Amino acid sequence: MTFFERPALVRDGVYGHLRRAVLDGDIAPGERIGEAELGERLGVSRTPIREALMRLTQEGLLVSEANKGVRVRTVSAAEARDTYVVREELDGLAAALAAQTHTAADADALRAALAALNAAPGGDYRAQTRLDLAFHQGVTLAAHNAALAELARGLEQRVALIKHQTRTYNAHPETEAQHAAILQAILARDAASAREAARQHVRTFAPLVMQNLGESR
Template sequence: MTLSKHSAPAAFARPVLVRDGVYEHLRRAVLDGEIAPGERIGEVELGERLGVSRTPIREAIMRLMQDGLLVGSANRGVRVRTVTAQEARDTYAVREELDGLGAALAAAAHTAADAAALRAALDEVGAARGDDYRQQTRLDLNFHRAITHAAHNAALGDLARDLEQRVALIKHQTRTYNAHPDTAVQHATILRAVLDRDAAAARKAARLHVRTFGALVLQDLVAGA
């Protein structure tokens, strides 16, 4: 079918700008694991599937490269980033620090609305199906995002977003969601400390949580490799 490429109603939710739609579409596809790490992204093919030209596609790709989700070398296209074991270790080391800070700040700065959002996010994690690692990954990410959001620190929010995205990448590489028995307990501990406005306890709990899961994911990563 060679019919007009750029007349069909957009194949994705279209915000004001096409490039923003493409950006969100691609970002979600990578974060959900629909495009596997290492997989190539062809500009023309993607453009035809979404019904847009290459221009907004390329602009979205530039942004995603800067986010660290895509990598590309000159004249050779872009691929979903693959993370080495060392990079994963590095990422978790930083995340421990940053998530700790986020939890501590959230304990001090969260509002009533934040508290409600945190509780809701944790409930969702608890209600997730145990065999759907994508859903679990997304809900877990939601919970952590809720915490950093409650910290009311824009700079932290930006950086934490970067790190969380990379962690999502790592998890998709292992293709496992580690339902560690302590998960629920650790999440609850973090939430309680935050709601109690106990910054020190919140930081400590968040750091422990990151450390626990980092070790777990790393185990899978080196085993799978």
């Protein structure tokens, strides 16, 4: 009965297990995570549990209140808006850099990621969210900028969190065309177009999510 792959360190296993559970929506935003209970379920002590929880808290997936434990983060409307403002800038930069610096292997990976995303069943929200995340992370990786990858990773994760919270999924009809436009511009090594396509994608999506979060504009 193994709950997670076996990295060398227990805390890394717990981290990966919990990260996936949160990003897949298996643990709902706002839900509490008790150290003792989780440790019992996974068959490990509280020490690696705590270290994994702290790491996820630092990444913004969980929130911690002193002496009261951690919960899956719930993103406020203001925080979501802030996130999309920054994401528009960073995703645009990532796409522009990817257009300039991507390798043949990057191109293959991006094509495969997009194909997988488009092939996902319309009703499988979990797969959609996961594959959408994978595509955008692929763009970031193709930019070959370590600092950008680090920051974008946190943002993309938070976006996934927001999607679960608002139950907004990639149902928008323009999504597929926009993804294609981003990929095409990158493959054509057209940095300016890639940047604008990525920014447009964020600008299209953000209002949808904000609407579900209950804030106009």
